[in-house]
Amino acid sequence: MSEYPLQTHTLTANTIRGLAMDAVQRANSGHPGLPLGMADVAVVLWSQFLTHNPADPEWINRDRFFLSAGHGSMLLYSLLHLSGYDLPLEDLQNFRQWGSRTPGHPEIHLTPGVETTTGPLGQGLSNAVGSAIAERWLAARVNRPEFPLIDHHTYVIASDGDLMEGISHEACSLAGHLGLGRLIVLYDDNGITIDGKTDLSFSEDVLKRFDAYGWHTSHADGHDPEAVRAAIAAALAETERPSIIACRTTIGFGSPNKANTAKAHGEPLGVDEVRLTKEKLGLPAEEFYVAAEAREFLGAGGRAGAQKHAAWATLWEEYSQQYPDGAELFRLMLAGEADVSLDLAELFDPAKSIATRVASGVVLNAIAPQVPALLGGSADLTPSNKTDLKGEGDLRRGDFSGRYIRYGIREHAMGGIMNGMALHGGVRPYGGTFLVFSDYMRPSIRLAAIMEAAAIYVFTHDSIGVGEDGPTHQPVEHLMALRAIPNLTVIRPADPTETAAAWLAALENKKGPTALALTRQNLPNLNGTIGDALRGGYVLADADDPQVILIATGSEVQLALGARDILAREGIAARVVSLPSFELFQAQPEEYRESVLPRGIRARVSVEAGVTEGWERFVGLDGASVGINRFGASAPYEVVFRELGITAEAVAEAARAVLARLR
């Protein structure tokens, strides 16, 4: 390696420190500790190693940089600004203000060069594992001899908190298993958390732990640029295992009175301490001072990346000519377009009862050949979730030619990894587990919704229909709790047709995650029009001048139909509305919704094998909800439905009671 310009380095790192201190001070809010502590490490990475093009932050083969410790956002904003991204100094000066591009924690889509939304700890690290998987998977699909279209690295800065969170265990254990040699984690080993010194609660040997996961591990003094540079170079040379470099740093580096204390972590240093710190670092007192050499030093990294991008564009041109099929595949995968056609008559026998999870497996296998970006998996419930793709192999260490990820019993990592794959581009991830275990991955689902990441969750065993496995495995609150997450589309189909519609809707939803809730138990095939189901809610069975509307989802739609028959025999006219998706229905025009649920008909009964909270949106104060406001029980599922009162007769009885009350 050539000689490293130590003086320029230090000026650059200190410029970042100054910007971070000033931004936090002006906002009177934020986290100076990490930017001050990790500035040296970050400057080495961004000036010497990171391949990126500030003029085109979307270049598919750029190296990815994830700031998992998102509270250190000013480090990232400073790096982006100095490297030449479209993030002028004014943005840094508006740190944490309404409408600025420099929010408290980095947010993808808002700020050029920000690769993911971080803050909740452990998530960015898991996203990075997803990015590293996506990289190898795309490489296996599109690279050709002499044409390494995809061969980038994924870098992460992770904190003590990232590594204490359980998701870090799940994701990093899997990363070691898969041998993700292009993943490099820079661990900010600063010995401080909010409560104080890490030894209050944290005394594990982190590197031994990662060694146990099969990682390449090393140490470096995080304030010795040459040592950091050598460690990153060694990590790059290691191609079989992911690497973690424990960078021993001082939180709040340079601050005479707050460095190496929890006080440096999450609050402004104070005007006086900022001044003292700048003095100590040899920075001018000027607010938001930028040394020209700093812009030059990091800008050179960006320009080198732009040159590589240009060379890549040439490679891509040659590749397109030599391998037009590969190029077409690549374009399709990147666009994520899916012009899917399904022949339901061919896929399903209308006379046969099947579980919606089984229907989902059938639909998925019909879709997959038409959507090459689809990359599946399950958190060790493949036979139950019906998520496997016939004829496709698993992703394995050294062989990413398959199309299925064995996530292991790691729901949370699956969520975080799916986010990373979705953000990478070229991949439409789907992953399965039981609906009840959506709780285990909920923080990642929320982030997918925030980030508009188009992940597809295959949540099977969606009610007390689980039966014998009992209350720990029977979701009751999960549908409503998932519906509460903004920008998450939840779909609970009632039969194969609605299941097909659910998958089509999921593929069409590119601005957020979609959760499919599917039954374990068999259901009758109810209807034959896919278009209605795509509207989220529709009149499945009507009556002339209906007196009461029965609204249901999934496995309970058949109960609403049964109740309608019971009521009809009593001379009560009932309409049945199938409502597989609150979100899709609410996105319909008012007029359509009114046609399904006319304001004038107040006698309404909902039925869903889950909590009734939230159903009042449709049944109001005058209606009734048949549901389960307790936990389930272990028994054959038909018994559980009967004992918990989720029956057609119970729906009919609720309808009678509502009509009597309104009379």
Added chain:
Amino acid sequence: MSEYPLQTHTLTANTIRGLAMDAVQRANSGHPGLPLGMADVAVVLWSQFLTHNPADPEWINRDRFFLSAGHGSMLLYSLLHLSGYDLPLEDLQNFRQWGSRTPGHPEIHLTPGVETTTGPLGQGLSNAVGSAIAERWLAARVNRPEFPLIDHHTYVIASDGDLMEGISHEACSLAGHLGLGRLIVLYDDNGITIDGKTDLSFSEDVLKRFDAYGWHTSHADGHDPEAVRAAIAAALAETERPSIIACRTTIGFGSPNKANTAKAHGEPLGVDEVRLTKEKLGLPAEEFYVAAEAREFLGAGGRAGAQKHAAWATLWEEYSQQYPDGAELFRLMLAGEADVSLDLAELFDPAKSIATRVASGVVLNAIAPQVPALLGGSADLTPSNKTDLKGEGDLRRGDFSGRYIRYGIREHAMGGIMNGMALHGGVRPYGGTFLVFSDYMRPSIRLAAIMEAAAIYVFTHDSIGVGEDGPTHQPVEHLMALRAIPNLTVIRPADPTETAAAWLAALENKKGPTALALTRQNLPNLNGTIGDALRGGYVLADADDPQVILIATGSEVQLALGARDILAREGIAARVVSLPSFELFQAQPEEYRESVLPRGIRARVSVEAGVTEGWERFVGLDGASVGINRFGASAPYEVVFRELGITAEAVAEAARAVLARLR
């Protein structure tokens, strides 16, 4: 050690195998693999080491046994039956049937001797860490020289799945940090998961990982009773570190065609295979056969435990005489009684605005001296959650005299550990994090609710009031998602008085967990009657003949009051209802609820800085909800409230619109 009766051992283990196979086969549902695989290990533990009294499963100083891999429930039921618990063979024959005491996964309170409800993986292991902490903490409080009232061990059977889950990392890292020498984990190292061989997804060196956590680690052939016995003895001899013994076992041991395959894991072996397995094991074909020697062998373990219990009772008598204060403290802690008195006038200045998190800290510190069982903590947000107890120390390796747990950035483990402490007896755990991170611990919260574990969650930073930290840290869906969990009481107080009521309600709730949602930002002191707040909802400000009801929680109550003033100036009479807890309010008599929210007044507006889903329960189809059906934003909190339309004027405007619509 004396010679181990190998023949009796084998007959006992095989009796368990027979019971497990038969019960699963008769239920036509269940998991034979683990009972067959771990029968040898369990028999060694229960016959030679476990101190327990089948006649009194509640004895406080019994050893605890946690089957973290709850799907292996038939192993536990067989052990309980053979050891002499009140669990007759008929119960085993009713495995997984409605109303039986042998549900699919073990459920505490239902079955004598079952220490926790397991199934969701990683939870039982974390409960065990909680049990081991509770044991040391109680020991530090009540033991006296010569009087080791509390000195039991905690044993766990954990599976590959338990150790793959992230919560296992969090809990076990903390267990190593705290040096929980009385915790012994028997790891069922069988190399198989649902998807197939563990090497599909799992290749970490588990023991090296636990070594990195500071654990004592060892290997044993899980089908060599002498080796298992020696390993457990060695683990008992190690008092400074928790121990994990990797027991190499064969899943479905004895099954000629399914052993060592995923097929043995989670479905009946089949009638023929059961027959073949019994033949191979030398068992009679008889269904639910019990060898008398097996009952004798495990019964002897129980009888030895009963003798120890009797000796302990004598010790306790002597202790009570010699240390009456200690005995009184112990009784108080065990009863969990809390006759708490609070002088609000002394605690709070009615003229001063404070955040409810600050009010919570004040109340908590007033309560703590009166409730000796309270044991606090935070997931590294102590200064933010205001959960510290003044003058009390932290629990530390070798010194458990403190009263506060530094959980580290491990929300999920905190949840699981709190459950284990609550189940242990003698401890009322509370723990803090940000409301948004309740998602990280949601599976444990759900289990607390299922198990009726009286944990108290201090969730601060409960809305967009978080401000600059932005959408990743601003909960919007969490209140409603928590309210969806059955048997969880959620309380969001509006001021210091309501905060005090919230704490009193939490202490009174011994049949389930309570979540307190508290503000980061300051709020005015609104009212002075604690009794109203304890009812969950009440009329805070009324009007003669109100035309509209404004309903609010927490920090938005002041907005409802502001809207009432605005409307009053326009001649519109509005009632303001403060509704800190849906659950407490819904537990009130119908008559009371009707007096607060009269059915006749349909003009209703709710205001809460979160999703509106669920508010329709109170405002119906005719009312309106002022809320946030999107993610938040990074900016000073006053700006975020204004920009997202959570203002008094918005509430007033919604009221006008509702009134106009109803006119």
